[in-house]
Amino acid sequence: MTHMKGKVVLSRNAMEEVLRLATLNVYGVTGLAPVTFAERFTRALSIPSTPKGVDAQIRKDGTIEATIHVRLQYGLRVSEVARTITSQVRYVFCSMTGISEDRVELNVVVWSIRVEHENE
Amino acid sequence: MKEIGYSELEALFTAALASLESRKAFINSLNVFPVPDGDTGTNMSLTLRTALEEVQKSHPKSMKEFVSTLSAGSLIGARGNSGVILSQIIRGMATAADSKSVLTTTDFSQMLIKATEVAYKAVVTPVEGTILTVVRRMAESASGLHQEDYTEYLAEVIRTGRQAVKETTAQLPALAEAHVVDAGAEGLVTLLEGMLRSLRGESVPAGHLTLEDESEERVGPQDLTYRYDTVILVASDTLPEDEVRSKLTERGDSLVMASAGGLTKIHVHTNEPYDTIQYLMKFAPIREGRIEDMQYQANEYAGGIPTVVSAAAAPPASTDGCAGDNIDRAYVVVSPGSGFEEIFRKLGAQIIVGGGDTMNPPTEAFLDPIRTCNAKSFMIFPNNKNIIMAAQQAAGLVDKNVQVLNARHPVQAIAALVQLASCGLDDDCIAVANQAIDATNFFAVTRATKNATVAGLLVQEGDYMLLVDDKLVALGQSVEQALGHLRESPMAWEDKSLVSVYRGAEFSETSFDSLVSGLTKQFPDLEIQSYYGGQAFYDAVGSVE
Numbered sequence: 001m002t003h004m005k006g007k008v009v010l011s012r013n014a015m016e017e018v019l020r021l022a023t024l025n026v027y028g029v030t031g032l033a034p035v036t037f038a039e040r041f042t043r044a045l046s047i048p049s050t051p052k053g054v055d056a057q058i059r060k061d062g063t064i065e066a067t068i069h070v071r072l073q074y075g076l077r078v079s080e081v082a083r084t085i086t087s088q089v090r091y092v093f094c095s096m097t098g099i100s101e102d103r104v105e106l107n108v109v110v111w112s113i114r115v116e117h118e119n120e
Numbered sequence: 121m122k123e124i125g126y127s128e129l130e131a132l133f134t135a136a137l138a139s140l141e142s143r144k145a146f147i148n149s150l151n152v153f154p155v156p157d158g159d160t161g162t163n164m165s166l167t168l169r170t171a172l173e174e175v176q177k178s179h180p181k182s183m184k185e186f187v188s189t190l191s192a193g194s195l196i197g198a199r200g201n202s203g204v205i206l207s208q209i210i211r212g213m214a215t216a217a218d219s220k221s222v223l224t225t226t227d228f229s230q231m232l233i234k235a236t237e238v239a240y241k242a243v244v245t246p247v248e249g250t251i252l253t254v255v256r257r258m259a260e261s262a263s264g265l266h267q268e269d270y271t272e273y274l275a276e277v278i279r280t281g282r283q284a285v286k287e288t289t290a291q292l293p294a295l296a297e298a299h300v301v302d303a304g305a306e307g308l309v310t311l312l313e314g315m316l317r318s319l320r321g322e323s324v325p326a327g328h329l330t331l332e333d334e335s336e337e338r339v340g341p342q343d344l345t346y347r348y349d350t351v352i353l354v355a356s357d358t359l360p361e362d363e364v365r366s367k368l369t370e371r372g373d374s375l376v377m378a379s380a381g382g383l384t385k386i387h388v389h390t391n392e393p394y395d396t397i398q399y400l401m402k403f404a405p406i407r408e409g410r411i412e413d414m415q416y417q418a419n420e421y422a423g424g425i426p427t428v429v430s431a432a433a434a435p436p437a438s439t440d441g442c443a444g445d446n447i448d449r450a451y452v453v454v455s456p457g458s459g460f461e462e463i464f465r466k467l468g469a470q471i472i473v474g475g476g477d478t479m480n481p482p483t484e485a486f487l488d489p490i491r492t493c494n495a496k497s498f499m500i501f502p503n504n505k506n507i508i509m510a511a512q513q514a515a516g517l518v519d520k521n522v523q524v525l526n527a528r529h530p531v532q533a534i535a536a537l538v539q540l541a542s543c544g545l546d547d548d549c550i551a552v553a554n555q556a557i558d559a560t561n562f563f564a565v566t567r568a569t570k571n572a573t574v575a576g577l578l579v580q581e582g583d584y585m586l587l588v589d590d591k592l593v594a595l596g597q598s599v600e601q602a603l604g605h606l607r608e609s610p611m612a613w614e615d616k617s618l619v620s621v622y623r624g625a626e627f628s629e630t631s632f633d634s635l636v637s638g639l640t641k642q643f644p645d646l647e648i649q650s651y652y653g654g655q656a657f658y659d660a661v662g663s664v665e
Contacts, residue, residue, distance in 0.1 A: 025247065027201055031244065075195065077198040080203065
């Protein structure tokens, strides 16, 4: 292995996709929220689309900062769900990409809470 | 019993909590990496405990009041992922029981069905093999049951639940690899088993009650009617419960009583802990006790410092080296043992904070000594990846020049301190220290606490694991055998010249000597140095630089 040459490049897009999928597996997350202006615009016009939900940046020093925009289910303790998102997504992301955990900074923005009228 | 009212339901949930608490350690251990951590059991029992404490505070008078308080309490008490899911299950059960005054087994089935519905709503892609699967399977089986007697009914539901828990291993690859069942699922069934045991008049399995069960408690900012959180373990399981309850709630609240195996644990908030102790001693001798000032904790919390009170807290930091006023740089170093502490002192560390793998020092452990020490600047060596966060928090909370270095192991701090000794006032000492840290690989040998598969290696409980830079590299039947694989671990060997090894507190001197001579044979081209580290849990740790 050590004699192999070449390098592996992970694109921002690929990273965002991994983060997206990991986030959607967290208990309490009912969806992702639009990130860019264009996305919000599309949404405002009610054009069906899948919001990206994740904005990842690779900093000059090689560390990664990502902001995850989520929608949560009503009736959950938001702080605990947010904590779970940061730890669980970080774990999945780092084990899938091999990037070490201290090089990844995650922020969570709770965009909205999904309320449903329960027919009890 | 064919019908239960709200007070019986409260008794069932109290028994459920006792059951969860008695198996907390086991549930925590169902973690997929074989080093002790993981806290599903703790999170679930703390969630349920807060819920029941809320109930006791509000003295519900009806089913509706009871379930809505329980549901609200579990929401605010929800801790961790498993706690959040449990709060949803309780919320669902509460919704279904809301309009009833008594509950038949058919009503209980409805509660489980509603719990499943609510719990599933909060997840986009439910994964099979979790607590969700188990609550659903139990609800499905419950709705087909015709037993009217609660004992028979719950026994059936739990039978399905147990089977479903067993099957989680095969449903999730991570669980299959580690040969464990899902911790949250286990917790849920444990909870129901507590209810069944209480219906049968049995107590919680013996010998599990300890004060340590409550080692962590979060306290919110508030003015407290009752100031002292008092937990007493009495050496008897036959206390007159009603009498004790009414006596202790006269001048206290948040009472929780649980009996098991010759012991009763009493948890109460009161202003007169001494009276409580005196009163309880009339019945039986006190086995253990713990009293905590919640007002102090609440003030700390309100001050912006998240206080986690831990019964197994690290020893207080010593600031002996801080006496002089003219220190330019003070080194704050986390040390896992007496040997390391001595080495750090010799290398000029002013502040030593006790802590290591199973004992993470809280933020205050850094704050207090930094506040009292008069140095112009500080460098913190956290020496464990799990402590870096607490150190950074401390750095942000004081108005002093504090740098947190990226040292993830004590041996990296040693390498950095050696380099810093020759770092002048005008040099970029942070860069010097970080360079030394990055150039130092660290290793550790410890025993696996359970069976698991990690990085493709089949780990058996009791195996010795060689971890290099926190990653599992090899296994062996002895410390020596595991360490014999050090050469195979991936690092820039061509740049290395020195291997240092530190003896753990529980590792004998003779075994250590033969370990060192083994290393000399393994690395004829490198210098080998050995010291006493005094660290717990790891028989040997060391560095390659």
